[in-house]
Amino acid sequence: xxxxxxxxxWAYVAHTALVRGESPVLPSTKYISLNPxxxxxxxxxxxxxxxxxxxxxxxxxxxxxxxxxVSDANIILNTTFTSSSGxxxxxxxxxxFTNPQCVNFPDLSxxxxxxxxxxxxxxxxxxxxxNVDCLTDPNFSGICNPPLQTGTSYRFKYVYANAGVxxxxxxxxxxxxxxxxxxxxxxxxxxxxxSGGMIVLTSILSVLLFFLLLGFIGMVVASLTVGxxxxxxxxxxxxxxxxxxxxxxxxxxxxxxxxxxEYSPHPEA
Amino acid sequence: xxAGGSSVRCFQGLLIFGNVIIGLCGLALTAECIFFxxxxxxxxxxxxxxxxxxxxxxxxxxxxxxxxxxxxSIMGIIGIMKSNRRLLLAYLILMFVVYCFExxxxxxxxxxxxxxxxxxxxxxxxxxxxxNAYSANDDELTKNKGVTGVWDNLMLQKNCCGVNGPKDWQDxxxxxxxxxxxxxFPWPTQCxxxxxxxxxxxxxxxxxxxxxxxxxxxxxxVISGFMNHHAWGVAWFGFAILCWTFWVLLGxxxxxxxxxx
Numbered sequence: 076x077x078x079x080x081x082x083x084x085w086a087y088v089a090h091t092a093l094v095r096g097e098s099p100v101l102p103s104t105k106y107i108s109l110n111p112x113x114x115x116x117x118x119x120x121x122x123x124x125x126x127x128x129x130x131x132x133x134x135x136x137x138x139x140x141x142x143x144x145v146s147d148a149n150i151i152l153n154t155t156f157t158s159s160s161g162x163x164x165x166x167x168x169x170x171x172f173t174n175p176q177c178v179n180f181p182d183l184s185x186x187x188x189x190x191x192x193x194x195x196x197x198x199x200x201x202x203x204x205x206n207v208d209c210l211t212d213p214n215f216s217g218i219c220n221p222p223l224q225t226g227t228s229y230r231f232k233y234v235y236a237n238a239g240v241x242x243x244x245x246x247x248x249x250x251x252x253x254x255x256x257x258x259x260x261x262x263x264x265x266x267x268x269x270s271g272g273m274i275v276l277t278s279i280l281s282v283l284l285f286f287l288l289l290g291f292i293g294m295v296v297a298s299l300t301v302g303x304x305x306x307x308x309x310x311x312x313x314x315x316x317x318x319x320x321x322x323x324x325x326x327x328x329x330x331x332x333x334x335x336x337e338y339s340p341h342p343e344a
Numbered sequence: 345x346x347a348g349g350s351s352v353r354c355f356q357g358l359l360i361f362g363n364v365i366i367g368l369c370g371l372a373l374t375a376e377c378i379f380f381x382x383x384x385x386x387x388x389x390x391x392x393x394x395x396x397x398x399x400x401x402x403x404x405x406x407x408x409x410x411x412x413x414x415x416x417s418i419m420g421i422i423g424i425m426k427s428n429r430r431l432l433l434a435y436l437i438l439m440f441v442v443y444c445f446e447x448x449x450x451x452x453x454x455x456x457x458x459x460x461x462x463x464x465x466x467x468x469x470x471x472x473x474x475x476n477a478y479s480a481n482d483d484e485l486t487k488n489k490g491v492t493g494v495w496d497n498l499m500l501q502k503n504c505c506g507v508n509g510p511k512d513w514q515d516x517x518x519x520x521x522x523x524x525x526x527x528x529f530p531w532p533t534q535c536x537x538x539x540x541x542x543x544x545x546x547x548x549x550x551x552x553x554x555x556x557x558x559x560x561x562x563x564x565x566v567i568s569g570f571m572n573h574h575a576w577g578v579a580w581f582g583f584a585i586l587c588w589t590f591w592v593l594l595g596x597x598x599x600x601x602x603x604x605x
Contacts, residue, residue: 108560109553112514114526117552187556189545196549207527222527256517259470264463272576273454276583280447283590291440294597301601 097124098248099133099231102200106186113254114222115204121233123177126243128235131174135203136166138228138250145234146241156219157210162229169203169220174235203231226255359424359599362592363417369585370413376581377406380574386497387570389490393468394459399575402453406578409446413585416442420596432600439593443586450582457575462564466507469495470518473532477519495563496534500542504563505535510553512562527551535559 099118101110110117121131134145142165145152152168159167181198185191202220209219223229228250235243380403391397416439423431472491479485499505506512513520513531520532528551536550537557544550549557 106555107553108555109510109514109530109558112526112530112553113521115530186549186554189539189557192546192549192554192557196552196554200552202552204527207525222525254514256521257515259467259516259518262463262467262470262516264461264467266458266461266464269455270458272580273458276454276579277451280451280583280586283586284444284447287440287443287590287593290594290597291436294436294601297601 097121097233098246099233100248101251106183107200111251111253113225113256115202116223116229116231116251116253117200117202118231120172120175120199120201121245122175122180124174124233124235124243124245126174126235127176128174128237128242130171130236132168132234132236133170133201133203134166134232134234135162135169135223136230136232136247137162138230138252140164140166142166143247145232145244149241151234151236151239151241156221161224166232168218170201170205170218172201203229223253225253228252355595355599356424359592359595360421362588362595363420363424366420366585366589366592367414367417369581369588370410370417373410373413373581373585374407375410376577377403377410380577381407387494387567389487389494390465390468390567393472393487393491394464396456396459398456399453399571399578402449402456402578403574405445405449405452406582409442409449409582412438412442413446413589420592424596424599427603429600429603432596432603436593436596436600439589443589443593446582446586450579450586453575453582454579457571457579460568460571462507465564465567466512466516469507470512470516470520473518473520474523475519498563498566499532499534499559500538502563502566503537503559504561504566505531505559506562507564508562509560510535510558531558 099121101107102117102119104110107117118133132145132151136143136159140163145166152166154165154167156162156167156169159165161167175198179198181195183195183199185195204220204222206220207222209215209217210221229252230247230250232247233245234241381400388397388400391400416435419431420435420439422428423435468491472488473495474492475488476485477488510531513535520529524532530551530553533544533547533550535558536544536547537559539545544557546554546557
């Protein structure tokens with residue numbers, strides 16, 4: 076191939092890469108970390124796109140849908156959520172807003188200022204699934220953007236149009252799924268194995284209790300055996316006392332006492 | 345013992361010293377267990393809802409055994425000083441009973457602590473938070489209210505959300521999810537960063553999950569920190585007292601067998 080063909084090839088590749096780079100993306104996780112949720116997905120608004128059309132239209136389709144047409148002969152389609160069965164049969168229009176271009180690029184450093192954050196956030200992201208009333212409210216007018224289904228993959232596309240006439244469309248984004256919620260009964264609350272500290276504590280205390288009981292029994296037995304033996308530490312005393320009254324003149328008729336006593340302490344049982 | 349008077353005195357002194365330590369430690373155990381039972385963090389409803397509040401039972405037992413250790417140590421000191429067989433026998437029997445109770449308390453606290461894993465509190469939070477369903481059993485309603493109150497307090501005062509983080513409310517279905525739409529309440533409003541009067545800094549930013557407007561840390565560290573201190577305080581301090589008391593009791597038993605009538 077000639078060199079100009081390489082140039083054309085390179086231009087084509089660069090163009091497609093640029094276009095693919097313009098497909099809807101999730102906002103930076105540095106700012107918005109818990110995205111997507113069960114029924115909503117927040118996307119970055121397209122800034123500094125190559126198109127200068129007035130309005131941007133956001134289309135949503137479920138991953139795997141066969142019909143992915145968003146326009147009919149360059150006239151954009153106004154398919155609704157209900158008519159497309161939530162994006163299952165064909166893409167539906169979820170939102171539209173003015174083309175932000177490069178002028179209104181949001182100053183993300185002011186996101187932490189609570190007075191400015193609403194405005195900056197509105198310029199920064201678009202929330203798919205952001206309107207819960209439009210399905211049930213009969214008086215609703217405007218584009219219905221109801222909550223998405225849980226655990227489903229969706230693809231998104233920005234279409235740039237002037238008064239309903241398509242100027243440019245991005246590629247379909249890669250599939251982004253909403254979170255599948257698990258039931259709480261799937262949570263296993265079993266603690267698993269015992270901790271080491273508990274095992275040490277229980278075993279040592281049980282052993283100590285056992286030895287105490289042994290000591291107690293030994294103490295009682297020792298006191299009983301010492302008590303029943305004739306020897307031991309008990310000292311016994313043999314005493315003999317005899318009283319003899321001194322001879323006194325028998326002036327009065329006092330009786331004469333003579334007694335013999337023997338004392339020997341007997342051990343307590 | 346007639347002979348070795350100084351060694352007897354020394355042994356008596358040792359036993360009295362041992363009893364003094366037991367008395368002081370008993371008082372300390374009582375004070376510590378009263379502190380735990382008074383539940384400064386107000387986390388008791390969480391345990392009550394799991395039907396597993398045995399570490400509080402262990403603390404209650406600790407209050408009474410601690411005080412009994414104190415009283416019995418005084419009795420032991422008097423008995424040793426007077427070398428009174430009857431008093432010391434009563435002391436030994438009562439000490440053995442209190443010893444058994446305190447061992448039960450320590451083992452219970454250590455064992456039940458093992459049950460407090462993240463999953464237990466997560467499941468309880470998902471099932472019971474904001475669960476106002478009327479049931480014939482009044483007990484369940486009280487538990488649900490208790491759990492809801494504790495979590496509201498935790499999330500507001502400790503600046504945390506969920507057990508692991510706000511993602512808990514997204515990863516699982518919950519009673520909260522059935523009552524509140526995912527769009528308006530992907531997580532409870534208490535998870536939003538609040539301005540001092542109790543109003544979220546920016547509700548929309550909180551719903552979207554913007555950093556700085558949503559609390560991203562989980563509450564499990566707060567809960568488990570408190571439970572750990574409670575259980576280990578009761579279990580290991582009780583264990584230490586029992587190890588010391590074991591030797592004092594053995595010494596007193598030996599002393600008792602050697603007392604003359």
